[in-house]
Amino acid sequence: MVDTMALPLPFGRASRPTRTIEHPAVGLPADAEVLLDAPDDRLGPALVAAGQGAYEVAAELLAATRLKAQWERRDGYALRLAAFARSRPEWLEAWCAAAPHDPDALLVRAQLAVDRAWQSPARAELLRGVSPLITAAARADDRDPVPWRIALDHARGSRAGHTYFGELWEAALRRAPLHYGCHVAALRYLASSWHGSHRECLDFADRAAQDAPADSLVQALPTRAVLAYLNDGCGPGVPPERLATAADRAIALSARFPAADLWPAAVRNKLTYVLVRLGRWEDALEQLRLIGPYATSFPWIRFSDDPLGRFLEVRDEVRQQTASAPPRSESAGHPRSGRAGRVHSGDH
Template sequence: MALIHRVDPTANPGEIIPGLPDLPAVDVTGWGMPPKHALSTDLSKPVPVIAAAVAAARARDWRPAADLLNRSYGDWAMRAAAVHALGAAAADDGTWLEAWRTATGDDRHTAVVDAHGLFWLAWKLRGNKPDEYTSPQQQDAFHQTVLRSEAAALHATKLAPEDPTPWCTLITMARARSYDQNTFGSLWNELQARDPLHRAGHDFAMMYLAPESPGSHESLFAFAERAAAASPSLAFLIVQAAYAAEDYDEKIWRDARVNRALDVMLHRLVTPSGGVDASSDRRWAAYGLVSADRGAQAVPLFAQLGTDASGRPWEDFGDNAIDVFDSYRRRACVATGNR
């Protein structure tokens, strides 16, 4: 099922392999969810203060972004989420960032947004197609821009020695830069020294550590389990490890470790708020619950996500992110036994 969705997320599995269930035809609005046409992949929307800063930046007003990063300095979770979203906006149009730098000079805020924005830009230049469908010119533009992002991130570490955010950006590009284990380990130690439970850093470290070909995912699970043991806020990493392994292990969603992690996440998500990372937890928990045949428990999470179809795992499906999000919430609704 997972492999079918990766090849063509819009395909109906029941039409390809006899015995697999059809994608359910169900009106999700009956479960308090918005219609498909209302869904958005805008990753800034889940946190209103970030959404406001990004909207202003896209309108070429840098001041709300500067105010947000100034006021929230030291709240590393908020800073990571804001820089991630503002970096995406800068990759689309960097005019506002240049105006900000002209007004304030090269400071710790513009530097870290610039570094992360360049990494976003690298992927925009490359595109999200497999290597065999990516031109040499696109590959070259990607690698050259990643090098610029790396240099900018290292520069940002000097402007704010206590800030884990530029170290997180370096972790983010680890796979693209093909860092060896020693280089990655050194960067990881720098991040850990500043914030041992840095969520975004752990998230992107998982992408570096995931095997590139079929094989054992035990080292990935070991990393995820160590992190989750340090804090329940990192339980999502175990679900992410299962997601990375699902194409190679059809039984992975029945693994006791994965289902315990889902239980931990559900316990943390009892309250509707949960902080800047709550939407990310809901995405991973919802995906995992549906995959583990516990879809009915995912219905409240999809209802709370509302129009938010942004972020991983959905964004991994590129232009089909909304289709995949919608198919999973339909499967969750059907799992309740009511149509």
Template sequence: MAPTDFRPVYHPAGPDHALRVASQDLRTGRWLSMRDLLRSTRDWALWTQRTQVLAAVAAGSDTVQAWLAEEPRSAAARVMHARVTVERAVRAHRGGRPGAQQLWHEAWEGCRAAAHASPDDPVPWICLLALSQLDEGQRLDEHRMLPPGPMLFPGPWGLLAEADKRDPFNREAYHRMLQFVYARQSGGTLPEAVNFVQWAASSAPEGSPLHVLPLYVRVERYRRENGNEKALDLHWVTEDGERDARRALAVWFARADPAARSLLDLNHLAHALWGSLRFADAAPVFRAMGPYYTSAPWSHRTRTPQDPAGAEDVFLRARGRCLAAEHEPGRAPHG
């Protein structure tokens, strides 16, 4: 296939073929593939990712409830039920829909039940972290605990600690904490987010996806600047922007198990390297994606972020530029 003929594929499961099959079955109301997939998932990081994707698919149906009714002793079914109730509560809150408060309460109860049914599982605690962003005024005690270090904010640190205890440096747990920062009424500032991701990355081991977190905060800054493309370009070519991209490349991409890399993280890293003009460095990141991509963060380079076609066009232009840079004689890696 010629480079100009390449068209990326968007799918929440990415290259996880078994997850794609289970997701498709779930859309038709069948849960056996989901159950069998989760039974075969032994790694907490993969378990977290798969349950998150499945919950997003299942939130619009009663399929998980049917599984739980059929197998009430299944810890996996109980965890998926918690996932689904949290997904519904978050969606209702974002949409300002009636009944959002009741859904929040039901989700909280579901998380506690899942934590009891599966005490070694980080996902129920990650679900509680996801719910914490709904408490924008930090009314609940568990959402305003003292932070573990200076320059950090009061928040659901106990919930993060419980997730960390079960799966240290769990990717989704720290992303949920970052979402909590953005949702806070009393502060929720970008400097707080910067302090958090720097704190998280500073203690994470090599190969950890937490080293990509600073790139997400940079994209959030651009989003808040209403898609100002000039501002977007200038942010990436600063010394700090280039440093964050290079560090994620060296400490995460080069050290992580290729099978464990998040597709969303790969897209953020490729975007950051392209934006900081490190075209040749970005090329292997684009290749690592295979045929898949995510619309974020590319959509923030467009005038209409809700239009997937615009995001795909930016992605293709960036990919073409970076893959071409590998074959340009006499060029430095940073283009």
């Protein structure tokens, strides 16, 4: 989840000293053209209206995703709207007052409550008080898997046991067996419960990907497990070929989407980080070409308070490595040494 920037609109170019680096030779946009967490053409107007205190555009957007069962889009929009409401809650408060039983208002309200509780040292205790809001959102539309994704995140933060989490997981799967957000939530729970047991987390992700269609976002789940492994100081138990196979799955998924497409930008940003850590510079450069101008805060915010600046630095490093080294480094598949970065609330 991306923290809201302290600007009226929670997207755009981050402020920093002007850079003049251009990348025409490798097909990358200039630094000044790169955006952080840009919204798509459906979310953008909703955020603009919310910045003006109006909720109606957001209500129409989420209602459309629910009616059309666009659960992945709905999940992403709910996360972004809740992130905006953390610093600008007036529009959401007005929405909840005007339509207290609206499934879409209840969804954003539940997400916002989890986000706020997550920031506190008393997280587990505060999250327990959020349960009624999540229950209300789930009951408002029984088809919707997104409240169950919120419930899975809530269960992890409140240190729920495996039995209870398993019940939530089964309920989520009944509603949308391929919902990527729920799979990511389950992977995070397993990672926190099996700390250091990255083989088991990768097993879970691999099984899910093997059962999913080739164009499903679940194909990127093993790369999420690899990212967690790399950021946990690696550790024993995961052969390099498994890391490479996970990256290859995500590369194949990325190739199914157009270049410079907002929809797979989050997957491509995480994949680029993993490829860099694996020393696969040519593959990383190709993902950067596909990313185009669309940087995402995660994973770069784990290593810098300026995620866009960090993204641009990594992009420069990839360009330099591919310009000076033979293609397809022999070190591919072997992660570079390094300590895990800071864990931010933006990806809880």
